[in-house]
Amino acid sequence: MSDYLMRSLLFVPAHNQRLMDSAIKAEADVLLFDIEDSVQPVENKQKARDLAVKMISEGAFKDKVIFPRINDRESGQLLKDVTQLTIDGITGFMYPKAKKGEDIYFFDKLLETIEYEKGIPVGTFKIIPLIETASAVLNAQDICNASSRVVAIAYGSEDFIADLEGQHDLEHESLFVPRNMIAMAARACKVIPIDTVQVRVKDLEDLEQNLILSKKLGYEGMLCLNPIELSLVHRYFSPSEQDVYEAKEILRLDKEARENNQGVAIMNGKFVGPPFVLKANKILKKHQKITSKKNG
Incomplete structure (x- = not known):
């Protein structure tokens, strides 16, 4: 069982000062400073990196577990992300769009090189791969085993559905099989399975139904988009x-x-x-x- 508590992982657009300020008080187990999808246009990505580094260095998040969601290896932004964000106060990184174990192996070696260059103990920074494609679901176990830095894997359902050319139905039937496969892959490799976001953000009734199923499938936590979800998420992923x-x-x-x-x-x-x-x-x-x- 992992030493990390990961019932809730809250996305925070890192270029948005107001949301970063509010994240200081958030009760999420993990803060996912987003440098990727929610940070647009691309010019804002440097603003996001600078703001994250500034606030962490000033001690604003000293008691928080932080995993920035960085940009993938084909984005042209990855090297900037990890060079600037491999600092004290960062536990690790959420790596998006991992399609196979090779992607995580590549990222592991990139982190290793930067750790050597900065004089940081090798293996300091952990990885949470984000499973967002049909290929990634089928390769989930390989992705988990690609690096000893992997402490959890998380399901990104909306990118998956787009890649699948399927439909995200109201009953979430189209997500059932991949959710099951990702949870099994994670448990088989002794890493934490993290369930997908609640798309209908303020529908707490639907969130509760998702949490009931999520717990049955073996998940240990959930990606969150809004702090209002945290109380319910923690209730379901905490022992009574x-x-x-x-x-x-x-x-x-x-x-x-x-x-x-x-x-x-x-x-x-x-x-x-x-x-x-x-x-x-x-x-x-x-x-x-x-x-x-x-x-x-």
């Missing part, structure tokens, strides 16, 4: 009081059974086998991360 109580009880009964040579413990008429114990440990570890963040 009942979850924590049951996890502690499972571990207690398991320990008691082993100490008394009773074999497998029983709780509420169910055998407490190894999968239950594993899940209980994960729940308590996540609860501890959330508690530490609140107390921090």
Whole structure:
């Protein structure tokens, strides 16, 4: 299980001073300073880099986990992005439009070169690939395994639907298979699966339906476009009081059974086998991360 808490990843257009200021108070687990799609025209990308560096250097985001979404390798902006943004206060980068593992391997080596040049320990900056094409979905496991820097992968549904030439229906049926495949690829590679954005931004009822499905599919967090989503997102991706109580009880009964040579413990008429114990440990570890963040 990753050491990162990534229930919510909030996009913040990095050229927009007002939105950057408001992000200081946002309760998102991760801030995605956007240098890519939301920063237009292209002249604004340098403004976004400069503003991000200035505010981070001044300590505005000292307690935040920051992953700028940079531009892809074909944009002509990537080298500028990483040269300027490989600084203290940046945890890593969201890499867009990764189509195969080779893209992430290339980006890993670019980061390695810059770390060497700047005297930064190699491997400092982590990567979250953004899965946005049909090719990327089919290559998701390869993308996860392309670099030890990869800590999560995230689904970008709108670019995917455009690439697929499909339709984003109201029931989200067209997204079900790729969402499932991305979550499985992430879990198979022991990285965090992050679900796609809520397109109907202020429709909290639809967001809740998406969160219910997202959790069933194994996702651990969600990309967010608006701070109003954060409370609901955190509720669904955080263990409830009942979850924590049951996890502690499972571990207690398991320990008691082993100490008394009773074999497998029983709780509420169910055998407490190894999968239950594993899940209980994960729940308590996540609860501890959330508690530490609140107390921090």
